[in-house]
Amino acid sequence: MPSRKTVTRASSSFWMKSLRHLLVLSSLWCLISGYSDKDRAHDLMSRYPLIDGHNDLALKLRILHSNRLSQIDLHNVSKISTDINRLQAGHVQAQMFAVYVLCGAQEKDAVRLTLEQIDVIRRMCTEYQDFELVTSAHELKNSALKHKIACLISVEGGHSIDSSLPALRMYYQLGVRSMALTHTCNTPWAESSSKLYNVYQRQNNSLTDFGKAVVEEMNRLGMIVDLSHTSWDTALATIKHSKAPVIFSHSSSFSICNHNRNVPDWLLQDLKKKRGLIMVNLHSNFISCRTEANISHVADHFDHIKKVIGAESIGIGGDFEGAVSFPQGLEDVSKYPALIQELLQRKWTENELADVLRRNFLRVFEEVERVRDQLSMKRPSEAQISLEEVKNPCRLVLRPPDLRSPSNQSPFSRAQQGPKGLLMLPIVVLLSSLLMTE
Ligand SMILES: *[C@@H]1O[C@H](CO)[C@@H](O)[C@H](O)[C@H]1NC(C)=O
Numbered sequence: 088m089p090s091r092k093t094v095t096r097a098s099s100s101f102w103m104k105s106l107r108h109l110l111v112l113s114s115l116w117c118l119i120s121g122y123s124d125k126d127r128a129h130d131l132m133s134r135y136p137l138i139d140g141h142n143d144l145a146l147k148l149r150i151l152h153s154n155r156l157s158q159i160d161l162h163n164v165s166k167i168s169t170d171i172n173r174l175q176a177g178h179v180q181a182q183m184f185a186v187y188v189l190c191g192a193q194e195k196d197a198v199r200l201t202l203e204q205i206d207v208i209r210r211m212c213t214e215y216q217d218f219e220l221v222t223s224a225h226e227l228k229n230s231a232l233k234h235k236i237a238c239l240i241s242v243e244g245g246h247s248i249d250s251s252l253p254a255l256r257m258y259y260q261l262g263v264r265s266m267a268l269t270h271t272c273n274t275p276w277a278e279s280s281s282k283l284y285n286v287y288q289r290q291n292n293s294l295t296d297f298g299k300a301v302v303e304e305m306n307r308l309g310m311i312v313d314l315s316h317t318s319w320d321t322a323l324a325t326i327k328h329s330k331a332p333v334i335f336s337h338s339s340s341f342s343i344c345n346h347n348r349n350v351p352d353w354l355l356q357d358l359k360k361k362r363g364l365i366m367v368n369l370h371s372n373f374i375s376c377r378t379e380a381n382i383s384h385v386a387d388h389f390d391h392i393k394k395v396i397g398a399e400s401i402g403i404g405g406d407f408e409g410a411v412s413f414p415q416g417l418e419d420v421s422k423y424p425a426l427i428q429e430l431l432q433r434k435w436t437e438n439e440l441a442d443v444l445r446r447n448f449l450r451v452f453e454e455v456e457r458v459r460d461q462l463s464m465k466r467p468s469e470a471q472i473s474l475e476e477v478k479n480p481c482r483l484v485l486r487p488p489d490l491r492s493p494s495n496q497s498p499f500s501r502a503q504q505g506p507k508g509l510l511m512l513p514i515v516v517l518l519s520s521l522l523m524t525e
């Protein structure tokens with residue numbers, strides 16, 4: 088007969104063992120469930136690979152390499168967060184690449200710089216087999232079947248069109264399918280969320296008549312109107328005026344982080360009414376309102392926006408290369424699966440996440456194309472901005488030369504009544520001689 092002491096010791100060792108087994112089992116379970124969430128995220132993303140709303144790779148190509156693609160291999164680029172290898176690792180199937188031109192170029196060489204940035208995106212997306220330049224929702228879906236990374240071109244800032252609808256149309260011809268109405272500067276016709284540049288301050292700022300003509304022309308062309316960077320007034324006026332759904336390609340929730348680049352709940356309601364989309368920006372400053380952030384902070388934005396307008400109105404617009412600090416665990420474009428894993432852990436359904444990853448964007452793009460088709464009888468807009476509205480000393484008006492009148496002998500005249508530039512003289516002489524050769 089075993090002594091009482093032995094029994095106690097035996098039973099205590101039994102419980103200790105069970106406890107140990109339990110601990111081992113539970114950590115194993117954690118390990119397994121941890122892995123399975125990670126696997127689930129990757130599995131989901133292979134079926135519904137990401138369409139990301141915003142990436143400034145083209146800007147980095149200019150800053151670091153003067154757009155000389157021959158000097159680098161885009162599969163693996165150092166010092167930046169985006170390259171083909173990492174896009175593939177992150178299940179990024181389509182990327183809106185931003186054509187960004189600094190606001191300082193407004194009314195200077197913004198149009199030339201814009202063309203050069205369109206050129207470098209077109210080059211990288213045609214010279215690399217892993218990329219494919221797409222210009223329609225149909226082509227975008229097809230590129231997924233071919234396992235290509237689809238490139239969409241979006242112009243970031245209305246100053247790129249220099250208040251010219253013909254310039255806007257020519258960008259469309261070059262493949263541009265989206266334009267943000269402003270960057271950090273007001274244009275003569277729309278207002279920025281930023282007060283960085285003291286230009287085109289108006290009493291009634293939201294969207295001028297010419298601004299409305301820009302939105303109408305974008306609707307007619309089938310170009311997605313992007314409201315990231317515009318003021319809330321301009322955003323609201325645009326949502327009301329646009330016939331097609333609009334997007335915020337890289338903005339987050341103002342309720343969670345009160346930065347003026349983010350979108351307040353009342354505006355989200357209007358966005359939803361227009362069947363639009365907010366593609367959440369990952370830049371730490373817009374996520375935690377600090378330079379440090381982590382995946383939990385990012386997921387808080389998704390949870391909040393879902394609560395306000397539903398998962399069907401949400402997308403992802405990372406803003407890699409366009410911002411300096413990114414959350415811990417989301418440092419480059421290969422890390423998107425970690426975000427999806429976090430949202431799975433927060434009980435987002437696979438259906439909701441498939442919407443967020445790509446179906447919402449495709450729905451918006453297709454609806455923008457439907458509106459274009461409905462407007463196919465409409466002729467190109469001939470709206471012109473008045474010379475009083477655009478304070479541009481470089482803006483010239485082409486006129487036939489009138490050599491009889493000494494006060495107006497130039498084939499061009501400045502739009503603004505400014506002092507005549509001496510530099511203009513040789514051009515004027517050359518062009519008048521050209522015009523006279525007939
Ligand atoms: C990328 O290039 C760096 C050097 O620039 C190298 O260390 C690294 O192994 C390369 N990675 C891949 C995946 O090729």
Ligand SMILES: *[C@@H]1O[C@H](CO)[C@@H](O)[C@H](O)[C@H]1NC(C)=O
Nearest residue numbers: 290291292293294295296324
């Ligand atoms: C501002 O513009 C709107 C729409 O164009 C107009 O209805 C309103 O009267 C204007 N307000 C002022 C103060 O000019």
Ligand SMILES: *[C@@H]1O[C@H](CO)[C@@H](O)[C@H](O)[C@H]1NC(C)=O
Nearest residue numbers: 375380381382383384415416
């Ligand atoms: C993120 O940071 C917050 C503190 O700001 C912390 O409470 C949270 O646990 C962190 N989440 C992760 C996933 O590290």
Ligand SMILES: [Zn+2]
Nearest residue numbers: 243316337409
């Ligand atoms: Zn931006």
